[in-house]
Amino acid sequence: MLCVNVELNDRRYPIYIGENTLTNPELYPLNAGQKVMIVSNPTIAQYYLETLTHTLEKIGCVVEHVLLPDGEQHKNLDSLNLIFTALLKGNHGRDTTLIALGGGVIGDVAGYAAASYQRGIPFIQIPTTLLAQVDSSVGGKTAVNHELGKNMIGAFYQPIAVIIDTQTLHTLPKREVNAGLAEVIKYGAILDLPFFNWLEEHIDKLVTLQTDALQYCIARCCQIKADIVARDETEKGDRALLNLGHTFGHAIEAHLGYGNWLHGEAVSVGMMMAAVFSEKLGHLAPQDVARIEKLLARANLPTVSPDGMQPEEYLPYMMRDKKVIAGKLRLVLLKQLGQAYVAKDADRDLVLNAIRCCTQTH
Amino acid sequence: MLCVNVELNDRRYPIYIGENTLTNPELYPLNAGQKVMIVSNPTIAQYYLETLTHTLEKIGCVVEHVLLPDGEQHKNLDSLNLIFTALLKGNHGRDTTLIALGGGVIGDVAGYAAASYQRGIPFIQIPTTLLAQVDSSVGGKTAVNHELGKNMIGAFYQPIAVIIDTQTLHTLPKREVNAGLAEVIKYGAILDLPFFNWLEEHIDKLVTLQTDALQYCIARCCQIKADIVARDETEKGDRALLNLGHTFGHAIEAHLGYGNWLHGEAVSVGMMMAAVFSEKLGHLAPQDVARIEKLLARANLPTVSPDGMQPEEYLPYMMRDKKVIAGKLRLVLLKQLGQAYVAKDADRDLVLNAIRCCTQTH
Numbered sequence: 001m002l003c004v005n006v007e008l009n010d011r012r013y014p015i016y017i018g019e020n021t022l023t024n025p026e027l028y029p030l031n032a033g034q035k036v037m038i039v040s041n042p043t044i045a046q047y048y049l050e051t052l053t054h055t056l057e058k059i060g061c062v063v064e065h066v067l068l069p070d071g072e073q074h075k076n077l078d079s080l081n082l083i084f085t086a087l088l089k090g091n092h093g094r095d096t097t098l099i100a101l102g103g104g105v106i107g108d109v110a111g112y113a114a115a116s117y118q119r120g121i122p123f124i125q126i127p128t129t130l131l132a133q134v135d136s137s138v139g140g141k142t143a144v145n146h147e148l149g150k151n152m153i154g155a156f157y158q159p160i161a162v163i164i165d166t167q168t169l170h171t172l173p174k175r176e177v178n179a180g181l182a183e184v185i186k187y188g189a190i191l192d193l194p195f196f197n198w199l200e201e202h203i204d205k206l207v208t209l210q211t212d213a214l215q216y217c218i219a220r221c222c223q224i225k226a227d228i229v230a231r232d233e234t235e236k237g238d239r240a241l242l243n244l245g246h247t248f249g250h251a252i253e254a255h256l257g258y259g260n261w262l263h264g265e266a267v268s269v270g271m272m273m274a275a276v277f278s279e280k281l282g283h284l285a286p287q288d289v290a291r292i293e294k295l296l297a298r299a300n301l302p303t304v305s306p307d308g309m310q311p312e313e314y315l316p317y318m319m320r321d322k323k324v325i326a327g328k329l330r331l332v333l334l335k336q337l338g339q340a341y342v343a344k345d346a347d348r349d350l351v352l353n354a355i356r357c358c359t360q361t362h
Numbered sequence: 363m364l365c366v367n368v369e370l371n372d373r374r375y376p377i378y379i380g381e382n383t384l385t386n387p388e389l390y391p392l393n394a395g396q397k398v399m400i401v402s403n404p405t406i407a408q409y410y411l412e413t414l415t416h417t418l419e420k421i422g423c424v425v426e427h428v429l430l431p432d433g434e435q436h437k438n439l440d441s442l443n444l445i446f447t448a449l450l451k452g453n454h455g456r457d458t459t460l461i462a463l464g465g466g467v468i469g470d471v472a473g474y475a476a477a478s479y480q481r482g483i484p485f486i487q488i489p490t491t492l493l494a495q496v497d498s499s500v501g502g503k504t505a506v507n508h509e510l511g512k513n514m515i516g517a518f519y520q521p522i523a524v525i526i527d528t529q530t531l532h533t534l535p536k537r538e539v540n541a542g543l544a545e546v547i548k549y550g551a552i553l554d555l556p557f558f559n560w561l562e563e564h565i566d567k568l569v570t571l572q573t574d575a576l577q578y579c580i581a582r583c584c585q586i587k588a589d590i591v592a593r594d595e596t597e598k599g600d601r602a603l604l605n606l607g608h609t610f611g612h613a614i615e616a617h618l619g620y621g622n623w624l625h626g627e628a629v630s631v632g633m634m635m636a637a638v639f640s641e642k643l644g645h646l647a648p649q650d651v652a653r654i655e656k657l658l659a660r661a662n663l664p665t666v667s668p669d670g671m672q673p674e675e676y677l678p679y680m681m682r683d684k685k686v687i688a689g690k691l692r693l694v695l696l697k698q699l700g701q702a703y704v705a706k707d708a709d710r711d712l713v714l715n716a717i718r719c720c721t722q723t724h
Contacts, residue, residue: 077439081508088510116478119505119516143481146443148450154481155517 002219006138006226008158015137015162015226017219019211022126022165023051025058029124029161032060035092039083039110040101041070044128047171052101052126064090068109072259075105075145077153083113097122097160103129104136108154111142115157125159128168130180131264134187134221137162139229139239164222166214174300179264181206181299182245184217186271187224189292190244193338195220200291203298241340244332245270248355251317255309261302268301269358277346277354278334288337304360311355315348364581368500368588370520377499377524377588379581381573384488384527385413387420391486391523394422397454401445401472402463403432406490409533414463414488426452430471434621437467437507439515445475459484459522465491466498470516473504477519487521490530492542493626496549496583499524501591501601528576536662541626543568543661544607546579548633549586551654552606555700557582562653565660603702606694607632610717613679617671623664630663631720639708639716640696650699666722673717677710 001018016027030036036056040049045067056063066086068079087096098121100110107125114123127133143154169177184206188196198220199206205213225242232239248270252261275292278284293303305311318329328345335341363380378389392398398418402411407429418425428448430441449458460483462472469487476485489495505516531539546568550558560582561568567575587604594601610632614623637654640646655665667673680691690707697703 077443081439084508084515085510088508088514116515116517118514119503119518141481146446146450148447152450152480153446153478155478156481 002215004219004222004226006158006222007230008140011158013158013160013162015164015219015222017133017164017166017215017222019166019215021163022048022168023055025055027161027163028056028059030056030059030061030097034059034061035090035096036061036063036099037083037087037090037092037096038063038065038099038101039068039106039113040065041068041106043070044102044106048101048126048128048168052099056099068106070105072105072145075109075143076147077144079109080113080116080144083110084117087113087117092117092121094118094121097124099124099126101126101128102132103127104132107132107136108141108143108151111140111157111159112144112154115142115155120157123157123159125162127162127164129172130169130177130218131183133164133218134180135183135225137164138222138225164218166209166211166218169209169214175262176264177209178207178300179262179268182264182268182271182296182301184221185292185295185299186242186244186267187221189271189275189334189337190241190332190340191224191228191338192220195224196291196295196338200295203295207299240330240342241332244334244340245272245274247318247329247331248273248314251314252306252309254317255313256306261306265302268296268299269303269305272296272303273354273358274331274333276357277331277351280350280354281333281343284334284336288334291337304358305355307360309359311352311359314355315352318351364577366581366584366588368520368584369592370502373520375520375522375524377526377581377584379495379526379528379577379584381528381577383525384410384530385417387417389523389525390418390421392418392421392423392459396421396423397452397458398423398425398461399445399449399452399454399458400425400427400461400463401430401468401475402427403430403468405432406464406468410463410488410490410530414461418461430468432467434467434507437471437505438509439506441471442475442478442506445472446479449475449479454479454483456480456483459486461486461488463488463490464494465489466494469494469498470503470505470513473502473519473521474506474516477504477517482519485519485521487524489524489526491534492531492539492580493545495526495580496542497545497587499526500584500587526580528571528573528580531571531576537624538626539571540569540662541624541630544626544630544633544658544663546583547654547657547661548604548606548629549583551633551637551696551699552603552694552702553586553590553700554582557586558653558657558700562657565657569661602692602704603694606696606702607634607636609680609691609693610635610676613676614668614671616679617675618668623668627664630658630661631665631667634658634665634720635716636693636695638719639693639713642712642716643695643705646696646698650696653699666720667717669722671721673714673721676717677714680713 004015098114100107140156140158143151146152202213245267249266252266275289331346333343366377460476462469489499502518502520505513508514564575607629611628614628637651693708
């Protein structure tokens, strides 16, 4: 087992990463007699709810649970209210700990519920998807969607512990494992060339879910993100680098309708576009663009624009990005492999050109 | 005009108190070109929305507004969502400032919306009721109700400025002015004997809304509360003293159905019960109980239990109080006039006895 400590201004919390951490009672910062509310969804609950409940009961906790309907379309105020209702019906006070057992949606909704219930109760995250493990388990971003915008309602709220069990990836659809690897590759590309090199050596072990490789990989990603977040807890500077490929990717997701491509798949293509654009600006060497493309392909990820989406269709979506300031398109690009920066006023013709280079021609 | 500075761990903000502060552009921490969303309700908007909008436009702000339905029954997630929808429709980002123009309900809902929209945007409070001016403008408590409990969903979130205009009290129903005075008298009783003495001299000026007296009184209350909150921002200790009379008062409100008695009216009777109980414990002198009773009566506030509510009916409600721990009733009582403390295990027979002493006999 590995442990990454996230250090913030006035708090710190541990992220435990390993095999069967879920069933290790010693990792939970809970005592006998404490009340716990597990938040999960039916898909995850069928595999892990009983095991987790049993582990917490071993500690002596009084355990209840509430299941939310599965899927991004339920990441809203209604699901949030289901958690509040369960907490109030069970007569829970400020000393109850909320545990999120599931992927990014469960973590985001449960985290925001923990931030809001009686103005804040303790919160433990058990992310069960690779994406949630390497991304949302660090940073304290919690949110629900509004019908007019994703993640528009939420709070910065930190967990007291994160418990990552690599075993949970064995029940995750392969396609979602691969999508998680897009974010993993992103960490190497933006900030950590040695990790990128390591990924080139170990990507097959990750795709086939070998424990040691997964454990190191997840810990490295959490450490990179923890370092960024420690420098920039409320997202005013460096944290933007984490969005490599995301502005292009969001355009794909919005164009196809959310849920048709997975987030990581869209980010994969977005990263390619950012890499090609960086090459055109004379920063990234052609062979490094090729390295990124090859690594993404080995993780079974798409590297070209979806069928039928025209290059011209990207820009209108991209101009709605939160990073656009005064009509200027800001993009995360690569100075070199392992070093990202924010381009403050990207030339639209060059952007279009880069998108064209990553579009399928039939 | 007076100014109270609220000092917190890592921030500070000013509370301006005076006549026509609402129309003084210099008091607003806003610049030309900034976007502003005013949150109010139709009752308040008819008096002050145009004036406020005009003042903000003088600064050069781009001003929009959203009106919430009036009343405690609308202090819920639906009203919160009305604010989010208005913000998203108007394409507002993290640089928009939310302004709450209204009483406690508007302040609580708008404050929570500001805490939550895109995980936090700046927030200015313009409380227009005496209760909101002396109570909710300090402390950063924001919340909405859940059908199973009041103020159960919210955040600790501090404004960047509070602007209190004593003129707004002239459009407030007299009964609400008086109810606000119950909380004012409470500050003197729990922590500040000289202020209690001052209130005995000036209560008639407050009841008749004389500006100088109001200004001093509101500033003094804000200062007392600011001192407590600075010591105890997230409500773990001293802040409990602010609940003098509230445990009894909540029983009255719950028994009568919320909205039949005003909160301040119920607190007035609750303070009398706490005072009589304190006297029975040998702490408070009988003449001090009489002073409290007389001051409340001069503010046209009730000092005896509502018609038809039996003394035995209080305890079941009181035992549901958030301050009850392990079945033990904790009550804020008075050691002497101007000095409150928390009694950790109040004897129920004595409590009942005190309630009886404040019950009308026909």
